[in-house]
Amino acid sequence: MDRWVGKTAVVTGASSGIGAAICVELANAGVNVVGLARRTGPIEALKSQVKGGGTITARQCDVSRVEDVAATFSWIQDSFGCVHIMINNAGVFLQGGITDVGNDMLSEEELLSVIDINLKGPILCARHAIASMRSNDFDGHIVNINSIAGHYVPMSSKFNVYTSTKYGITGFSAGLLNELSDHNNKIKVTSVSPGLVRTGMDVAADDNVPALRPKDVADAVLYVLSTPPTVNINELTITPVTERRL
Known part of the structure; x- marks a missing residue:
């Protein structure tokens, strides 16, 4: 991680769960982190957990909104310069049906919000981050927080359109x-696919179900970032011991 000390990382969905853990671990490794979320208060509170040489700065941003993303990256350029690391973590999981065959159909607004946050957001942020890296002639790293549900469709229908968005992140x-690669550009891209994680999402609410901690995923992110400039981990799947497919 030495080459990232003093560099700037942008983390979406930074107010809780995996995003919050990534912010703290990166800052403790000496990275200056810009945490993005719709709520900035919880990100500000993370500063008390930083024991290393990095920093955490909160910025309000709704990654599903084109205007928000553009304004945020313009502010980052003015305030910090180059985006060296981009962690696309923001995500939402809403239980309910896609259609009316059951009695729990999600509204169209809810379905679209899952698509906008889980898939549109990472695409928009990656575009801006890579533009920053290229304009500063820096070979940075894009890390997309995916899911094992982006590689197979769980039997449970509660995953509804969520798994479609995660398959989208894989693609x-x-x-x-x-x-x-076509343009011989050395910016790295890694998809990190955790299994169940104990976060604010209700999927791993049962304490008897094996699940990862947010810090486990954060450690995996630091692992892929620590690889030499000539090595890229395209896909990393991380699950708790004894986890079985849903």
Whole structure:
């Protein structure tokens, strides 16, 4: 991680769960972190957990809104300069049906919000982050927080359109790598796919179900960032011991 000391990382969905853990671990490794979320208060509170040489700065941003993302990255450029690391973590999981065959159909607004936050947001943020890296002639790293539900469809229908968005992240990550390779660009892209994680989402609410801690995922992110400039981990799947497919 030495080459990232003093560099700038942008983390979306930074107010809780995996995003909050990533912010703290990066800052403790000496990275200056810009945490993005719709609520900035919880990000500000993370500063008390920083024991290393990095910093955490909160910025309000709704990654599903084109205008918010553009304004935020313009502010980051003015305030910090280059985006060296981009962690696309913001995500939402809403239980309910896609259609009316059951009695728990999600509204169209809810379904679209899952797509906008989980898929549109990472694409928009990656575009801006790569533009920053290129304008500063820096070979940075894009990390997309995916899910094992982006590689197989769980039997439970509660995952509804969520798994579609995560399959989208799998395709987006691979497509982005192809584009960068076509132009001999050395910016890295990694898809990190955790199994169940104990966060604010209700999927792992049962204490008897094996699940990761947010810090476990944060440690995995630091692991992929620590690889040499000539090595890229395209996909990393991380699950708790004894986890079984849903």
